Amino acid sequence: MANFSPEPTIETDVLREAVRIDGKPCILEARQIKKTPATIEVSSSSGNTTKTRELAEWMLFIDLNLLPFYHMAKGHKILGLIAKELYGVRALRTASLFEMMVIAITEQQISLTAAYRIRDRVVQRFGEKIDGLSVFPTTESLSKASERELRSCGLSKRKAEYIRGTAQQVSDGSLDVDKLATLSDDDFRETLIKIRGFGPWSANYILVRGLGRVDCVPTDDLAVRSIVGKYLGDGKRMSEAQVLNAIEPFAPFRGLAVFYLLAHDRLSI
DNA sequence: TACCAGGTAAAAA
């Protein structure tokens, strides 16, 4: 299965990424050797094999049981075929919630290709390098970044403020991301939206991509509205209400279902 | 060249 560079969060059975374990940058390598239930082989340059495995299993979403999703998909003409074709594919998650929050901010409004370039510059500039790769920057390094430095990576003035503000809140303890990650979908949305820089789109995007909440969908997302229209509608981009209606049969796996549509679309070009 | 792209906060009405 392909890994789509520079976006590492699409379906893959191999992962190689610079991560931080016990505060120390290291290279994490993982390979999936069985699809359902998922089994992986893991190694890292960190000495901590337990934490290495925990992190790899989190990022590769190993605890997700795909079988109930496939059982549901079988009853649907289009999704059933796609699920069969992409059997075993699972969405990857970022190493941390903070990382996903920063990614969400960078991806607001602009095209993904533009967002990837900007993110890459931020990671190159503020993340520690190891073996040719860069670890995602720490909250401390981004909290200390000047607005000018962040803007020089291509971020707007607003986005620079959002990222720095978020990093500062996490860094000084006023925002507890570990606690945030344990909240229910609804409580997470309610809490996150109070933080400057995060709206409804970001809340749902982070839930499904960063935390693996498989029923969450940013229904106001342009790409989601287009892909659902393409596969489940008349080919044209849907309204948010039309998307909600069209994906209703996929509950409680609506987010995973939309992920499969997006993944199928990319793979079939 | 102009416009759109996986939004959001703040200004204006």
Add this chain to the structure above:
DNA sequence: TTTTTACATGGT
């Protein structure tokens, strides 16, 4: 309260 606007980069 609701509507409109500014914003950054990259592709077409």
